[in-house]
């Protein structure tokens with residue numbers, strides 16, 4: 430595990446409230462340290478903003494991708510916005526934050542109610558409101574279609590909440606159940622326990638083995654990151670291409686052919702803000718690793734720099750052993 434210098438109390442932000450998958454990731458990363466204060470936030474953007482601006486905060490743990498429904502676009506867009514914000518007159522952006530580690534959390538969703546209910550009784554309701562974090566819908570789509578099939582006369586609505594735990598909180602505390610309308614949440618069994626709620630169905634995700642990958646951020650500083658033991662060190666790079674040059678994207682990728690570096694993921698998001706008013710331009714996200722000790726990183730980044738319009742290295746961190754589990 431990557432830690433702050435021993436003995437120093439540390440403060441770690443996560444998407445709250447208690448019982449979220451992000452909370453679990455933060456506990457996995459820092460949980461065995463008695464000097465750690467876990468601080469819940471209301472949103473993923475707040476995690477990165479507070480880490481940047483609050484000198485009492487040391488780390489933030491945010492979801493990055495899910496094995497079933499891919500990118501957590503909220504986080505991707507926060508990285509994009511930070512790169513664009515600092516892009517004036519530079520080729521390389523050095524962001525205020527850096528990634529120092531990753532965590533994998535096994536995601537098993539439950540259908541949660543404020544009282545003990547029989548699953549068979551759901552069809553008697555006119556309306557069922559289901560609350561959850563927007564990332565969840567793509568992981569339980571088949572389950573919800575099947576639920577609708579079993580409750581043909583019921584209108585089943587999906588309502589977004591800031592987090593899965595917040596969904597349970599709302600279901601239990603805010604919504605009063607009427608005879609015709611039922612409020613449910615989709616969340617972990619931990620979240621159900623935190624709010625004394627009832628699990629009415631378990632392991633409802635469409636794919637078993639559903640896993641979310643989280644990134645651990647800190648404020649960028651001169652001290653080198655203490656990497657956990659792992660042969661594989663992964664780097665996360667974002668870049669934009671020279672949009673008027675038809676070779677630009679290929680040139681960036683060709684650099685990887687010239688060095689012993691393996692790309693393990695590539696994705697993109699709309700650039701949106703920059704250059705002003707242009708549609709269909711993208712920021713690319715690449716992750717890659719090199720297992721050779723002979724790697725000439727300076728030459729590699731010089732080449733990358735020459736082919737991109739703008740680039741930013743968010744960090745190099747050890748591949749977590751939970752990656753394949």
Ligand SMILES: O=C(O)C(=O)Cc1ccccc1
Nearest residue numbers: 449450451562564592593641
């Ligand atoms: O809402 C949560 O519990 C989160 O931590 C965000 C999230 C939602 C769904 C899967 C993984 C993470």
